[in-house]
Amino acid sequence: MTARGYLLYAGMALLIVLTGFVQGWNLALTILNMGLISAIMSLGVNLQWGFAGLFNVGVMGFVALGGLAAVLVSMPPVAEGWNAGGLRLLGALALGAAILVAAVQVWKRKIGGRMRALVMLALLIGGFFLFRASLDPAVNAIEAINPSLSGYLGGLGLPIIIAWPVGGLLAAGAAWIIGKAALGLRSDYLAIATLGIAEIVIAVLKNEDWLSRGVKNVVGLPRPVPYEVDLQRDPGFVEAAAGYGLDPVTASTLWVKILYSGLFAVVLIAILFLAQRALASPWGRMMRAIRDNEVAAAAMGKNVTARHLQVFILGSAVCGIAGAMMTTLDGQLTPGSYQPLRFTFLVWVMVIVGGSGNNYGAVLGGFLIWWLWVMVEPLGLWAMELITSGMSPDSWLRAHLTDSAAQMRLMTMGIILLAVLRFSPKGLMPER
C-alpha cells in the first residue's frame, strides 16, 4: 500500500470513530459491521471486474443465495415437514435435474440436426410436466404443516458459521451455470444475463415456501455469538462492564457487535490476503493480461473463456460468503428486502470509487460508500433544514423537501459515481 493508501485508511477509521463520538458507539459499530461485509462483497466484484473485466450486475442474487445457505444450514430441521413430503420433494428435484442433464446430453450428440432439436424439445416439455406433477403434491404437503410457524423443511441444525463457506459454494454453483451460458458472449450480454439470474433467485426465494418460507421470512436464526440477555445474566460480564463504567444493557449490545466485528474482520483479512496473493501470482498477471487484451492473451495460448469462468465463479463465491454473513448478522432472511439498487449497483459504486483492480481500494470503497449510504440520510435532512430555514414553517415546499430528504441517498450515490468516473476514473486508490 502507498502512503496515500495509509492516509485514506486512517481517514476512514477517523470517520467511524467520529461517528462513534457524535452519534453513539452502537451506530458506529453497526456501520463497521456492515462495512466489513460490504468490503467483502466489493472484493468479490473487484475479482471479476478489476482482475478480469467481467461485468456482473447480479451481485444481489449471489448475496441472496448466501442468505439462503444460512437458513438451510443453521435452522433446526422440521421433522413433520420431512415426514410429509421431504423425500418425495428431493426425488422430484433429482428428477428435474436428471431431465436437464438428459436434454444437455441429447444436444451434445453430433447426429441428426432437426431430429436432435425435436427430441430435446419433447424431453424438456414432457419433463417439465412430469417434474411439476411429482413436485407439486410434495410441496403442498410440506407447506400445509403449520404454515404460520414453519411450513418448510427447515435446515440441518448445524452451527451457522458453517453456512458461510456453504453460501460461497451455493453462489459458485449458480455462477457456474450462468457462466457456462453467458461467458464467451459479448460483455453486455453477460450483464443482462446476471441481472436476470439475480431477479430469478429472488423470485425463487419469495415463492418457494417449502425452501425458506418465502415472503413469510425465516426469523430467529441461531447466532455464532452469545445473546445479550445471557450476557446480562452473567455476573462476570456485568462486573467487567461496571469496570468500564457501562450499564449491563449497553455493554452487552456493544460486546455482541464487537464479537461480530471480530469474526467478520477475520474473514475479510483472510479473503483480502488470498486476493492479494492471487493478484501478485502468475495467475493474477495472466488475468490482467486477458483483461487488457483478450486477443493477445488467446494468441499466447491462454484459454480466455475458461479463465473467465474460473474468476467469475470465484468472485461470485466471495459475494455468497458475504451474503451468508449478512444474514447471520441480521438473524433473519427476508427475501422482500433484496433490491438491486442496494445489493448490486451500490457494490459497483464501492468498487469504482475505491479503485477497480486494487484490492485495498475495493475494501476502502466498501467502508466509505457504506458509511455514506448510512450517513446521507441524517446529513440530507440536516441540509434540507438548512436550505428551507428561510421558508415559512407551513409552506408545502418546505414540508415536501424535508419529507423527501430520505430519498437523497440514490441521487448522492449516482452523483458520486459520475464524479469519480469523470474526474478520477481509476478511483481513490488506483491500480498501481
Place this chain on the structure above:
Amino acid sequence: MTDILNAIVALSNFVLIPGAAYGAQLALGALGVTLIYGILRFSNFAHGDTMAFGTMATILVTWGLQSMGISFGFLPTALIALPVGIAITGLLLLGTDRAVYRFYRKQKAAPVVLVIVSIGVMFVMNGLVRFIIGVGDVNFADGARFVINARQFREMTGLDEGLAIRSTTLITLITAAIAVALLFWFLNKTRTGKSMRAFSDNEDLALLSGINPERVVAVTWLIVAALATTAGVLYGLDKSFKAFTYFQLLLPIFAAAIVGGLGNPLGAIAGGFVIAFSEVLVTYAWKKVLEYLLPENLEPSSLVQLLSTDYKFAVSFAILIIVLLFKPTGLFKGQSV
C-alpha cells in the same frame, strides 16, 4: 361450437389482449434501447428510469391540467399532457448528454465504461423521481374505464364468457402503432432519419460524407425521450405508476431488444411481442380455456398454470438465454460489437 367460441373469448380476454398491450409497451421501450445502442453504441441501463422520469413529468402536467378543469372527454387527460412530458424528458436527456455522455464520446471510451456511466445516471434519475413524486403508487388514469365490459359483451353475444376491453388497452395499441409508424417514416423517409441510419451502419463513412455526429446524437436522444415517455405513460395508464416497477421493466425490455437483435428497430418490436406473449402464456392459468375445449372427463382439476406469475422474469430470461445460445445476433440481424 359455442364451447370453442367461449374458449376463444376467454383466451382473448386473459391472454391475447393483455399480451398485445404489454407487448406494445415493451416494444416501445425496446425501441429506445435499441436506438441508443445503434447510434451511441452502449446498453443504456438508465432507460427504465428515463421511462419513470417521463411518466412522472407527464403525471405532474396531468395534475396541473386536472386542477385547471381541463379533461379529454372519455380519453385520459394524460394523453394531452404527453407532448409536454416528452419535451421535459427530452430536455433532461439532452442535458444529461451534455453533462455526462459527451465527455466519454469525445474520449472514444469503451462501451462498458459508458454502461457504468449509465448506471450512475440511473441512480441520479431514480433519486430524482423518488425525490419529486415519492415512492408510492400513483394512479393517474381518468376518462372511460372500458370500451366494452364483460357484462355488455355477454349480453351482446349471448356467450358465457365476457370480453372486457379496457380503454387503456385500446389506447396503448393505437398510440404504439402511431409512434412506430412515425418512427419508421422518420428513419426511412427524412434526411435526418437517413443520416441516423447511415451513422448507425458505418460511423466513419457517415462522418466522411459530412454528417454532423452531434446533431445525430441529439436527435436520437429526442426520439428516445419520446419513445420512453410514451412507453412509460402507456404502462402507467394500464397498471399504475411506481418508480420501482419501472426499474424492473429494464430486464424484459433488454430481453426484447436482444432477442430482436440489438440495434435493429424492427427486431425490437418483434422481440417486445415475443417476450410479452411468452410471459403471459406461461403464467396464465389454462383451466378455464381447457374446460371449454376438452371433453368433460378430461377436464383438469388444477389451475394448469405452468409457472406462478412471480416467475415472469424467469420467462424473459429463459427466452433471452435460448436466443443467445442459438442465435447470438438475435432473431433479426442486429449489430455485434
